[in-house]
Amino acid sequence: MDRPATIIDIARALNISPSTVSRALNDHPSISAQTKKDVHELAEKLNYQPNLTARNLLKKRSGIIGVIIPEITSYFFSMVITGIQDIVSSAGYKLIISQTNESFEEEKKLTHEMALMRVEGLLVSPTFNTGSYEHLEEARKSGIPVVLFDRDCPGFASSKVFVDVYDGAYQAVKYLIDSGCRRIAHIAGPVSIPTFQERFNAYCNALADQGTEANSSLIVYSQGFSADDGVSAIHTLLDQASGIDAIFCVNDAVAIGAMHVLRERGYRIPQDISIIGYDDEPYSCYFSPALTTIWQPVYDMGLLSSRILLDSINKDVPFRHEVLKPELVIRESSKEQPSL
Incomplete structure (x- = not known):
């Protein structure tokens, strides 16, 4: 048999009704033990598989x-x-x-x-x-x-x-402050998107809670979320601001791109500039230096x-x-x- 066996095939072979086959397969008490045995043996021989879609539709559910x-x-x-x-x-x-x-x-x-x-x-x-x-x-x-x-x-x-996400960003910036960093920059995501607005707000509020206002020269907005976007953003940041000693990045990929440029420009990480990402991507711990980041459950x-x-x-x-x-x-x- 080229096509899958059906209840109708079993019924024809045993000369019983399809409804009897169905009840036998479902162990209905109205079906005799011998009929159940015959149905199950033939179903196994024919490699019968129940049509789950049809069964679920009968039960008015799709699963x-x-x-x-x-x-x-x-x-x-x-x-x-x-x-x-x-x-x-x-x-x-x-x-x-x-x-x-x-x-x-x-x-x-x-x-x-x-x-x-x-x-x-x-x-x-x-x-x-x-x-x-x-x-x-x-x-x-x-x-x-x-x-x-x-x-x-x-x-x-x-x-x-x-x-x-706010709490994660706040933890990151507060850690940088507590480690002695004072010129903390932020490579931000689009603030039109609530997720990144929350991270931006946390950055500003963490600074404010330590008596420091966010400095617009220390903030750049990434055009995307890749390592290449991090490369572009860090070039802009370093060209417009001096004395940076830490950077909080919108995500890990952007942070990795930024780290690459910092090393090329001769900065030591973290001795000269600390950097923290967000998301704890699997690759983050394999870079040198391994990336401090925010893990999300x-x-x-x-x-x-x-x-x-x-x-x-x-x-x-x-x-x-x-x-x-x-x-x-x-x-x-x-x-x-x-x-x-």
Whole structure:
């Protein structure tokens, strides 16, 4: 038999009805032990596999969770997905994962398509360009629970799981201050994006709490988030400001690019300039010097987001807003704090 065996094939071979085969396969008490035995033996011989899609549709469920993220290839989102997978697979669900590439139009399209596929729940990290939430409202009104993670949609009522990016940035800058640095620069991300606005605010507030105002000559804005963007930004920073003794970078890749230029220009790290990144990418500890950075519990964010979603699917629960705490990972690129 070239095609997969079906319940109808088993029924014809045994001269019984398809409904009898179905009940026998599901161990229904109305079916005799001999019929069950005959059905199971033939099913095994024909390598019969149940049609899970049809079975789930009969049960009015798809068994599928939809995940919509800005990108798949980054360490950050791959770890989130790993956390999600570990929870939903153990609960018997399958994942459909789609990426928006930071396109709001793509996010709307994917949300609509997943609703048509009758996913049982949605885990969404919105794009940086998401400005309205009608597509998410429509999904929720159609009975699909939505949990946001990593990035917020202010005003959209749902469960949400974030990392406290402000706290991470504040920890980084305070550590630099406590280690004796006084001319602390910041290679910032676009402040139009809430995540990077929070990091910028933390930088300014950490300085203010130590009695120092942020100096505009010590702030440059990266055009992107790659090492090449860090190279461009550090050239601009060094050309417009002098006496810098520390730099807080928007992410690890930018920090790595900046470190490359600092060494080329003859600066010693951390003796002349301390540098701290953000995200604790896997490669950060392998550079010389190893990069001090902010670790985010992204795997835990995937675990918690999916647990909350499964609770929302299986029972009526109130919305939850959870904020996970990041940690400063001290390595060789920053000066040690003086002993007390």
